[in-house]
Amino acid sequence: MSGNAAALTMSQAIPLRRADSDVEPHLGWRDRLAQIDLVPDLGDNIGSSEWWRGLATLTLLCGTAIATFPGIQPLQVGGAPALDAADFNEARAQMIVPLAFGGDTGRHMAATDAVRPLTQTPERPQIELTATLGRGDSFARLLERSGVGSSEAQALARQVSGAVPLADIAPGTRIDLILGRRAARTMPRPVDALAMRARFDLRIEMERVGGQLVMRRIPIAVDATPLRIRGRVGDSLYRSARAAGAPPQAIQSYLRVVGKQLSVGSDIRAGDEFDIIVDYRRAETGESETGKLLYAGLIRSGKSKLSMLEWNVDGRVQWFEASGVGEQRGGMARPTNGRVTSTFGMRRHPILGYKRMHSGMDFGGGYGAPIYAVTDGVVTIAGRHGGFGNYVKLNHGNGLGTGYGHMSRIAVRPGQRVNRGQVIGYIGSTGLSTGPHLHYELYRNGRAVNPSSVTFVTRALLEGKALADFRARIRSLTSIAPGAALTPIAPKQVEGPKLGSLADVASKRAEGGI
DSSP states (O other): OOSOOOOOOHHHHSOOOOOGGGSOOOOOHHHHHHTOOSSOOTTSSTTSHHHHHHHHHHHHHHHHHHHTOOOOOOOOOOSOOSSOHHHHHHHHTTSOOOGGGTOOOSOOOOOOTTOOOOSSOOOOSOEEEEEEOOTTOOHHHHHHHTTOOHHHHHHHHHHHHTTSOGGGSOTTOEEEEEEOOOSSTTSOOOEEEEEEEEETTEEEEEEEETTEEEEEEEEOOEEOOOEEEEEEOTTOHHHHHHHTTOOHHHHHHHHHHHHTTSOTTTTSOTTOEEEEEEEEEEETTSOEEEEEEEEEEEEETTEEEEEEEEEEETTEEEEEETTSEEEEEESOOOSOSSOEEEOSEEEEOTTTOSEEEEOSEEEEOOTTOEEEOSSSEEEEEEEEOGGGOEEEEEEEETTEEEEEEEEEEEOOOTTOEEOTTOEEEEEBOOSSOSSSEEEEEEEETTEEEOGGGOOOEEEEEOOHHHHHHHHHHHHHHHTSOTTGGGSOOOOOOOSSSOOOOHHHHHHHHHTTOO
C-alpha cells in the first residue's frame, strides 16, 4: 500500500514436485541385454570399457572360427568314363572344335578308291582385272603385262585403233578386262571382255561372242561450250574468282595476262568486274575437263575496261587487245650469257696485227655455249662466211639485221623463221679467231652500227581478214551467258545394243546367257 514492490521466486510461489514422467521405468534383463553393443566401432573411444568389450568379442569370434575349421581334403572320384571311344567320337562330330585343337567339326567321309590326288592346282575359270595406261606406254604392251598373248594383244590393238587412234588414248586411262579359261597352263588366257573410256566422248566395250570379240562404240554426248565466269573484284580478285568457281590455273593465267596491261595492285578497283572464259568440256556421264584461258576481260562501270584474247599469228600464239594490238616486246635480248670481251670501234686485230674497225661486240664463253636470237627474224645466211667462220645472219625487218660469227655449230637453216631467245648456234672458234667467243654485229640498212645503241621494240598488229576473224571470235565468246556451260546435256544415240558392266558380262556367261 505504501508503493514498495515485493518479489518471489517461482519455487517460493509454487512448490515443485517430481513429475511422473521423470521416474525411471523398471527394465527387465532382456531389455538391458538388448541395449548392450557387442560389436562397437574399434576405431572410436579407444581404451574405454566399451572398446575392450568389442575387442573381446572379436577375439572370441576369431577363435571360434579357427577351432571349428574342418580342413581341406581331396575328394576321391572313381569309376569308368561316361563315354567310351566310339561314343566320344560320335559326340565329337557334333562339337565346335577350336582351331587350336584342329578345328575338325562334323563327320568326314573317308577316302575311297574313287578318290584320286590332284596333279596340279585347278585354275579359276575367269580373272577380272583393271589395268592403267601409263605415260609413254602402248596399248599392246599393257595387254601383254595383264596376261594376254602377244598375237592377241596386237590384234586387239589393231581392232581398237579402227575406232580411235591409239595416240588419242590419254595416259591414266583405266581398262577393265575379263580373261577367260586357257586350254593349257603354258598358253596365255584369252580376252573374254574389255571395256574402257577411249576418249572423253567415246566408250568402247568388247565381248567375245561365238569365239570372236565384238566391239561396240558407245558415244558420249559432250558439251564444249566455254565456261564463262563473272564477278565483282571486291577485296581480293583471286579470292573472289575462286568463290565464283574459277579454277586456280585459270585465275593465275588471267592475272598474268591482265598484269601485262594494268597494275593488278593499283589499277584494278574493288568495284570492277572480272570476266574469265576458259575452255570447258562436260560429258553426259558427269565428268568435266577444264582447259586453258581463252578470254580475259575487266569491266568498269558497266563498260569494258580491258578485253584480251589469245590469237595465233604466223605460228606464234600471243594475247591481243580487242582493237587487234598484240603484246609489246621491247629491249634487245642478249645473244649469249658470256661477258663482253671487246666493244664496237677501232682496235688492233689480234691476228692481223694492225688497227682496223671492229664492227661488232665480242662475247666470251665456253666452247659449245648456246647462242640466242636477239629478237624475231628470218635467217638469211647460215654457213661459212669468210673470216667469220660459221656465220648466221638474221633479218628483223624495217632495215634491221644481226650477225653471229665464229660458231662451232649452226642450229638453223636459211629461210627459217626464228623467235626471240631461240637457239641459233653454239660458240666456237672458226674463222679468224684466237679462241672460242661470239662476234655479234647489228646492221641498219646494210651498215654495221654499234649494237649497244639500238633497242628493239616490236608490237604485233592484226589487219584485214585476221582482224575481222579476231573480233568475230571475241563477239562469239562474250555472247556466252555466265554458267551456260552447265546446262543439261542430251545423250547421244548408242551404236547397237549397249553392253553392260564387266560384272554383268561375267554373270551372263556363268548363267549360260552368252
